[in-house]
Every structure is written in structure tokens, then in C-alpha cells.
Amino acid sequence: MAILTVETIRSAATPVSTPQKGDLIFFTTYKSGLTHAGSYIGDNKFIYARFL
Numbered sequence: 001m002a003i004l005t006v007e008t009i010r011s012a013a014t015p016v017s018t019p020q021k022g023d024l025i026f027f028t029t030y031k032s033g034l035t036h037a038g039s040y041i042g043d044n045k046f047i048y049a050r051f052l
Helices: 006-011
Strands: 024-027 036-042 045-049
Touching: 006 024, 006 036
Parallel strands: none
Antiparallel strands: 024 036, 036 045
16 A cells, blocks of 8 residues: 655645645745645635644
């Protein structure tokens, strides 16, 4: 079974300039590289998705 990481999921995604509700968003905090993801819910808000 393949291990899913934020980077492997992002590599299959298509970048957009204006996210729509339900789009996945990816970002970095204190580490270099992508470390976090969330689901965009509109109105400049998202729900954080924890990857273990």
C-alpha cells in the first residue's frame, strides 16, 4: 500500500488561482516543503486535514 503524504497528494493536483468550495489547499508552516493540507469551505476559510 502506498503511503499518502501531503506532497504525494499535491503532486496529483491541478493548481488554481481562486479555490472553490471543496478544493484541497496545501501550505507550509515552520518546516520547509509542504506539510499541511485542508479543504476550502468558502469565504477565505478552510478545514484543516491532519495527515498521520
